[in-house]
Amino acid sequence: MTPETLSEAIQRCAREPIHVPGSIQPHGFLLVVDATQPRVLQASANVADWLGVAAEQLLGQRLDELLNMPELGERLSRLGEHSRDPFHLGDVRFELPGSREQAFALLAHRNVQDQLILEFEPASSTDEAYGILYPLMRTFVARLHEARDIREICQRAVEELGRICNFGRIKAYRFDEEGNGEVLAELARPGYPRYLGHRFPASDIPQQARQLYIQNLIRVIPDCDYRPAPLVPMLNPASGEPLDLSFASLRSVSPVHLQYMRNMGTRASMSVSIVVRDQLWGLISCHDAEPQRVSHKTRATCELLARILSLQIDAHEAAQRAERRLELRQLIVQLLSSMADRDSVSEGLRALPETFLGFADAQGAAVIGADSCLRIGEAPDEATLQALAGWLSQHCSEPLFASDCLSRDLPELPALHERFAGLLAVSISRLHAHYLLWFRPEKERTITWAGRPEKTLNALSGALDPRSSFETWREVVRGQALPWDDNLLEGALELRNAVLGIVLRKAEELALLSDELRKSNQELEAFSYSVSHDLRAPLRHIAGYTELLNELEGRQLSERGQRFLGNIGDAARFAGTLVDNLLSFSQMGRSALHLSDVDLGAMVASILEEMRPDHEERDIEWQLQPMPRVVADAAFIHMVLRNLIGNAIKYSRDRAPARIEIGAQRDEGETVVYVRDNGVGFDMQYAPKLFGVFQRLHRMEEFEGTGIGLASVRRIIERHGGRVWAEGRLDEGATFYFALPNLDYSAARDNG
DSSP states (O other): OOHHHHHHHHHHHHTOOTTOOSEEOTTSEEEEEESSSOBEEEEETTHHHHHSSOHHHHTTOBHHHHBOOTTHHHHHHTSOTTOOSOEEEEEEOBOOTTOOOOOEEEEEEEOTTSEEEEEEEEOOOTTSGGGGHHHHHHHHHHHHHHOOSHHHHHHHHHHHHHHHSOOSEEEEEEEOTTSOEEEEEEEEOTTSOOOTTOEEOGGGSOHHHHHHHHHOSEEEESOTTOOOEEEESSBOTTTSSBOOOTTOTTBOOOHHHHHHHHHTTOSEEEEEEEEETTEEEEEEEEEESSOOOOOHHHHHHHHHHHHHHHHHHHHHHHHHHHHHHHHHHHHHHHHHHHHHTSSSHHHHHHTOHHHHHHHTTOSEEEEEOSSOEEEEESOOOHHHHHHHHHHHHHHOOSSEEEESOHHHHOTTOHHHHTTOSEEEEEEOOSSSOOEEEEEEOOOOEEEEEESOOOOEEOTTTOSEEOOOOOOEEEEEEOSOOOOOOHHHHHHHHHHHHHHHHHHHHHHHHHHHHHHHHHHHHHHHHHHHHHHHHHTHHHHHHHHHHHHHHHHHHGGGSOHHHHHHHHHHHHHHHHHHHHHHHHHHHHHHHHSOOOEEEEEHHHHHHHHHHHTHHHHTTSOEEEEEOOOOEEEEEHHHHHHHHHHHHHHHHHHTTTOSSEEEEEEEEEETTEEEEEEEEOSSOOOGGGGGGTTSTTOOSSOTTTSOOOSOHHHHHHHHHHHTTOEEEEEEETTTEEEEEEEEEOOOHHHHHHHO
């Protein structure tokens, strides 16, 4: 048997027209009647067994002449155009010469050709479950409300069904996403194999049979060894095609299914469908080793039980979904609040790592942005994450991607699925490869099957043979993670929409801020020039006259007066310095860049020599690494390095020895320069504020300064097309970086 022949046989099985078998089961008989003129169009051949009259003799006869039921016409008129479920019209007797005296239960429904399909079964006694329906259902509903979970709900239903009908084994199972049925509850007499916790493969029930289970909630086979009763004539006279028996209780069953029952040691069966939200949620399957007749009244009771059970399952699952969604929304609110309070999505999520992981019940997570990659928990390395982002942007057009088996769904990234089995990815940009990612490890599990879920071919017919073994077989599943449930996927999309809203709001705020900042910068530059003309001279006069007053009249002043005079002089000199720095900061935005080939090593040596008087009495260990050459404005870069080196000297004054390292390295596309010290450092949560105007992380009494130096550094580097950042820890030192794009001097000179 090749895989191709097996696949063809499975497809043929899936196409089997089980709704038009052309025959019925013989525990009753069937008539097809024209609804407009109630004459018999078709009859099952076994009417001769029940009435002693050949089927051909009934064709063309009026229905009201056959049945002793004066109100028949009125009752048939009650069947609506879309009455597909067999409805019990009452018990009737036939008025035929020589027919046996017997009462039949008449069940009727309309087919799609607007014909009446009448099914006749032996009339039931009144002492069946149907007669005690109300107290039975009342007890059942009360017991269902006491159940704590789905398994207990199903167990109560199985036990109640055991009180209603006389089957040797009753089991309830639920279908998973692949269509496999897991037995959740079971009731069995001694001697019957038990299947609690076992799974039945999806291939046991073809898709067209599942559709019929949704249409007909009850399916009874009293004896799998029955001889089908064909319809006479075989084709429907009105349509010229086989009669559609989808809703008929007596519809004959596929021979493959009958052989399946025999292989299982089952002579009689009844299936009760559990339909939740128009989907086949599961089945209650009743089996017996001996033939079992189930009257229409008992079937009606079982159908009502199934509907109540479906409603209870739906209510229980809806409550679970609501509870789960509430939990997810509470986590979403926490995450959004953190993101809204910070400058970026990444920073907001970094602040709540446990909440971010707990949202998806994941062991690792990551946030991939334009120029950042945040890793939380057990996450892949940055190179793997960037490769994953590239794959997602190329292969996933939807905003969400979920996999519980990465080796199957993403074989292109072995570095990923060697460590992780599950991935949930949410796109947070419509244009760029920006993602929220969660990762789950492998969760090895063992599935207990009721027999090996395999199909075999009949050597003679080439058709599928039903499974012949239902012995316990265990399968160990590896390489898979716990699946991502639907509630989480909906919550992830909800989080995505909320994040997009925050990103959009921040973008609008940044655009507004940028416009305001541009105006403020213009005002600041104008102010700086005004200060240079109007304030510099008066401040210098104040400082000069203070010094002169101290020289001429200082001896006549009291100690307190001398202290006041000194404070005036210091304040005037500080104000002068501040004005000079503001003027310099303003000029940085106006002055043109004069690019040249700059030797950073020689520039650092020159700056250290210039600043020697400021630190020659200090114990400083200088670690000077080799420095490359860059294309930049030499005067401005000199100002940047002097500022950063001066800060390193200043903020490490309490260290003995102070260690200051200056170095650089060429990366792809840029040169990164750093100045590192072992000084007082800073808290990283304040790092974004370091390069702002007048931003200080230390009191002026501790460390002097105007708060403009690092702002000048940022403005200079950004004018060069570069970037600045810093890293630090309190009392452990700080490292300041700036990166300049790698330019060719001749090209830069030509473009300048």
